[in-house]
Amino acid sequence: MEKLSPFVVGDGEKCIGCKACEVACHVSHNVEGITAGNIDTPVFPKLFVTRVEEVTMPVQCHHCEDAPCAQACLEKAIYFEDDKVLIQTEKCKGCKDCLVACPFGAVELVPRFVKGKEVIQENLGKPVLYGNKCDLCYTREKGPICVETCPQQALRLVEPHKEKKEKNKKAVATIIGMFKK
């Protein structure tokens, strides 16, 4: 059976809403230096700390197996690379179909910046936008930076099959224990 895509989930019980994951996400994808003075664009995270009443939690892409965003994309800018759903941002036309298709609201349209300057569409006088979403930090050896950064360990990378198998083993242990009684 094909391996299921991993994804990052947040734990609303642990999350304190500090947005350190958002900052880390932006920094990891866009910033060269180590201090705030090196950020020369607005912060565009690929996960979104969201508050609903008393609970805060980051929401991000689940890398769905049927990827509604990819299916909706007329430009075929959204695609699977191994087990990750990625966006080829140069192909994006800003049609927003992926935003509508995503059940989690995990895709955001953001303006393109080059060397700290917003790129403007000459004929329209409007900024060039592209779809932005979690890429699991696939170019990063240590994996998703949000997981590593969270001061509350409220984020984790779910590897569905691995988790399933571990749960199977636990279940066996429990059942054996049951019979031994």
Added chain:
Amino acid sequence: MQYTIEIDQELCTGCHRCTDVCPVGAIGGPEGMPVDINYDKCCFCGQCVQICSAYQEYKSDTSKPRETKMQERGLLASVKEPLFAAHNMGHAQQVWQAINNPDVVTMVQCAPAVRVGLAEDFGMESGELVAGKMITALRKLGFDKVYDTNFTADLTIMEEGSELIKRIQENGTLPMFTSCCPAWVKYVEQEYFDLQANLSTCKSPQQMAGALFKTYGAQVEKVDPKKIVSVSVMPCTAKKFEAARPEMKSSGSQDVDIVLTTRELANLIKYAGIDFKNLEPSQPDSVLGAYTGAGHIFGVTGGVMEAALRTGYELITGKALDDINILDVRYSEGVKRATIQVGDLAIKTVVVAGLANAAPILEEVKNGTADFHFVEVMACPQGCISGGGQPKVLLENERKAVYTSRRDSMYKHDEELPLRKSHDNPEVAKLYKDFLGKPLGHKSHELLHTHYVRRG
């Protein structure tokens, strides 16, 4: 009224990371709600500014847009970095006006730790020493005189070292506390005023420099002190509070007119379009610019203690130290005690790193169990290199490594300098000869020493 440190109620998410990092319990509020600062307790150390990650989102629906917030915070219009909830008031606009005002004479000083942090906001390596580039940048910005806080750090040692020896020899109040950290001084004033006589009467290097710019500096440069705008660049947010203290007017007017943080200087350099990375290094101006390694290490925990011991040892014994690197007082991770043999005298020292660790030591003094002579306290966790005004480390996981780089860079510069003991500083000697007379003398008393006030 505007305070040095504020928390933007629209941006704060109530995560309470600042509450946890605040060394004096000044920040609080209900869970999940924006937090408030209790200004009777706040010592303006700015650790909350360093930890805060609640930023204003792009085109957020806050009632005040980014531009309004930038103005209210005193930021230059060119600043692009995100606005975080916890922040300090900025004063780069006032400095820009002063350096472009032909009717005033601008004099500037930079604290030791600025030169091991500044590079980071220009994408350079953490801890990279940019002492020379920093001086060149200040000249290019248009400061008329570029002096150095490191010089007055050496001067502080002459005064404070002499004060310690005097207290020991004449049965004065002991232990003596260092007084160069303004957050620590405010803490003693509000929480332990009964122990205020233990604080050294020495002003901080920033304030000594300020007092000298408008007196000695004015005299040497033959300028009217009233025309001098005295600017300092500090790794510290509490220095803004210190400079504004009403008693800091020994020269006749406010001794330090405007304080910038390291971050604000970086922003000012960018605003002026200066290519910082490619600047040629240069030296600070005489007669308030030369420094030794001892003055430089003020910027790291244990540094004031070590600098004082380097000089105290020679003043008392008349002999040179076997090893000038006094490792026993370095690398405090909270409270570090040591006994240093100085001739017949066993000087017992305590180095406190982080204001949260000060109370138990103060309690020992209060209840009479303290057996030590000299206590150094720095409010920030590793001293000024980790100050609230330093470039803000973006990833918590990198903070430790960045601070270690800054610290190592401090000691490396100390080792590379030709002079490493404050009493060897030729400009300090000249200052005493031409102007001050002798340490703890009449003029020193007038310009370089201060008193404390009860708070709360």
